[in-house]
Amino acid sequence: MISREGGIACYQQLSGILHKQIEEGEFRPGKQLPTETELSRRYKLNRHTIRQAIGRLQSEGLVYTIKGKGTFVANSKISYKVSRKTRFTTSVLDVGLSPDARLLDSYEISAGSELSRKLNIKSSDKVVVLEILRFVNKIPFCHTTSFLSSDRFPDIQAHIKGSFSLYELLKKHYGIEAMRASSSFEVSLPESSDMDMLQISSKVPVLIVKSTSKNSKGDIVEYCITRFRGDLCSITVNFNGEGR
Amino acid sequence: MISREGGIACYQQLSGILHKQIEEGEFRPGKQLPTETELSRRYKLNRHTIRQAIGRLQSEGLVYTIKGKGTFVANSKISYKVSRKTRFTTSVLDVGLSPDARLLDSYEISAGSELSRKLNIKSSDKVVVLEILRFVNKIPFCHTTSFLSSDRFPDIQAHIKGSFSLYELLKKHYGIEAMRASSSFEVSLPESSDMDMLQISSKVPVLIVKSTSKNSKGDIVEYCITRFRGDLCSITVNFNGEGR
DNA sequence: GAGTGGTCTAGACCACTTA
DNA sequence: AAGTGGTCTAGACCACTCT
16 A cells, blocks of 8 residues: 655655545545554554654644544535625525634733734724634634724723624624725644634644724724634635625 | 643644744744754754654744755745735735746646536536746745636637736737636645645645636636645735725 | 755653543 | 553654755
């Protein structure tokens, strides 16, 4: 099965083999992969070499491992849609899944140089920070840190505790319809806080999306940083204003 | 420096330390990091543990390694901008860097089921495939595979060899102004072809962007898949039609 | 030839899950 | 208690770069 010659590393070959087997349905989503010791025996490779191969599959989002239990085949990625006007809840409902959210924390800070630029306010101005963890089908999906000017949204901390859709709240309480103006996409690896909150290992990449929202007049309403589980989603951006 | 207790893995601690040192400018971009054996001595850790730590930094795009030479601190990410009307060349020039492109291959295939859906043509229709490798400052940056209907763009293979801007070509020869309609973003790890073309190791993630372009009437003009080096770029999407 | 990173092996101990 | 994945060590050989 595994060739020692040919210059292709054993772990690359093995991850290729497993990748193919998963793609072809030999291992179904949710099913356990053979254990590391079993694969080690079967392919006559050291357990560490097996682990290198499985590490790749983890980073690709093809499998996930649970300590003490085993390695399992992942479900296919969730196609998460984003346009000028989209909210998490509707996007997730659209693809037939069930969304959920939890407000982890809310507090106030001074803007400082970077946030003052992002929000177009003075650096001494106060900023409300909201940390929200969002779930799809009870699985942690992304972690959002939102920044809003305290002056423009007084008492938002009190209001947010009741409702979980920030956009609904802005509309109802402040009469503002927020629209996405720009978003940047970047890849990284999880920090320890990401690993805890999103329940992923250090090998699973995170997709970092930094977005600015404006109101209909073009004033900046919100700046937010969302960290998505890279193994769970692909994000589709729609450039035609309206459509989802 | 490294604590054996506290439950945090040594390699996590070390990658944290190095991360911080790089961020704080102790190691400048382009400079070589201490070698693995040196770090092994300095932190009293096995070379494999050192390698785990460095592997993380590689995936984060903070450092890159050259076999036989060493590990070096990477430059900061290139902020690549994308909007409804953007071309690679102008985007790169905008940030003061020098773009370049090479046509790797061009050939014709039958659409098949997936492409026929993407391009809104019959599955028996012919499709022209263009493979283009793009560079920023002589460094491979992304690899694009473009799909266009052969019927709608006769002789495009002959034309493309002269000019490298596909959008220019569509405009000049076919009188079509292509606009980005939607793009999906996804993270993965490089396949062996990616590693060769983009000159990256297996640890550096790739950012996969799949885009559909339409003409002013709303007909689909092009479907393309671009694989960006995840260590080199962050991609900014602008939702206001015009702006870059 | 000396030094670098890339791969593989062998063996150990740990924390966690399951039964 | 047995089995799982997570981490660390020690030692080996390779291909590559530099001189």
